[in-house]
Amino acid sequence: MASPTSILSLLLLAAVVSSAEVIRMYPREHLVRLDSDPECESWKFSVEVNAAGSWSSIPRPCVSFVQDYFNTGRYLSDSISVASYSENFALSVNVADGDGMDAWVFDVDETLLSNLPYYKDNGFGSEPYNETSFNEWVYKGLAPVLPASLTLYKRVKKLGFKIFILTGRAEFQRAVTEQNLIDAGYSGWEKLILRGREDEGKKAIVYKSEKRDELVKQGYRIQGSSGDQWSDLMGFALAKRSFKLPNPMYYVS
Template sequence: MASPTSILSLLLLLLLLLLVTAAVSAAAAIRIYPREHVVRAEGDPRCESWKFAVEVNAAGSWKTVPRPCIEFVREYFNGHRYLSDSRAVANYSLTFANSVKVGKDHGRDAWVFDVDETLLSNLPYYRANGFGSKPFNDTSFNEWVNTGSAPPLPMSLRLYKKLKSLGFKIFLLTGRGESQRVVTQQNLLQAGYSGWEKLILRGPYDEGKKATVYKSEKRAELVKQGYIIQGNSGDQWSDLMGFALAKRSFKLPNSMYYIP
């Protein structure tokens, strides 16, 4: 029978072997996944902070994605994070929509949607044009719009259809010009959207107005017509701010461009 001293020595030896094995494993892990690799996989903290500032409207007016963050933005929109963040916004929107007693105001419950980067996604255009690394180009963007080939943002399409089934009156309020009405309508229908009450585009008297002013004025017209704007969805703060505000506004992610 082994003495207590021998048993204690054996336990200490086993403990030492376990510690050495753990240290070797950790060293191997460090070699396989160096610290800089882990940071890249999680995202550059500087660019995460920049994107956060953009989304909460703390970054102010900006014209291009900062050069160190171009790859970060590319990976964000090409990966799963963009769809995941869009899904989260859609889910919160639907939670609120389900809380509204639609119909008690004689069918005047309205929901306003922006179009670009809200219902339709222009990622094919931005993939070919640097993901916001260059200043916005009206000419090339309008050429893209006129192809009428923008796909739907999947989570917004799901939300849109659910809002229709709940009985909301849906209004589409876009910064696109009146000359693009036909191609915009066709693109929306092709993408799966239908049954909206009105598609509102910039007319001759809206030219030169900042988006916040233009969209506020159009919302005010809806309010004067007796509609109650319960929800408003857009990818820019200028889609959501100003006056004649919705009871709840929901911002979708967009760190590719800024519209005042």
């Protein structure tokens, strides 16, 4: 039986190998600085695990930290990690043959599509949300794909899951949203669900829970759910497993 000392040595060796792999994957200029602000790192951690609760803007001292997070390999790496865990779970689900009732729910913004070009031009979330300018950006239909999410999307579709796209975007944005998704490489979803007039004024967590509940009442088993906001994933009619993508730019309740 291996001694605690030898086990610890193996773990340390694994950590070194893992670090070497990361350095090989990302050129040094794309790695976050080792002197990264620990207070901002802790703030981001609290945001991602929902310990911070509702928040309206990035603390001023952490704006450059968030910029670095998105402009370096860390955001990409975190997104890949979430997609990997999601795929492992998807592979563990016994999708019923011929049933067609196993479902996976995806959010759109910062989940399937990235609005990073817009936020780069608008302070990375350091400024209050401007609905008018954001809608103008949406209507351009230029939001790029999140590569890790596209890989996951294609994988769960191939496994036989019915895919539902549930977004907080409004019904009048359906055409541009559909085209943007198609241009980004997505196809074959079962239904794209957007906010209708009856959903106006509802908090995101209520609206999304109600829409998931409608799917459950239709007989669908929501096995997986992917979103960048806790309000995408919490509430009721929950998925068997929910996967939170990183987003330290804004919070939607």
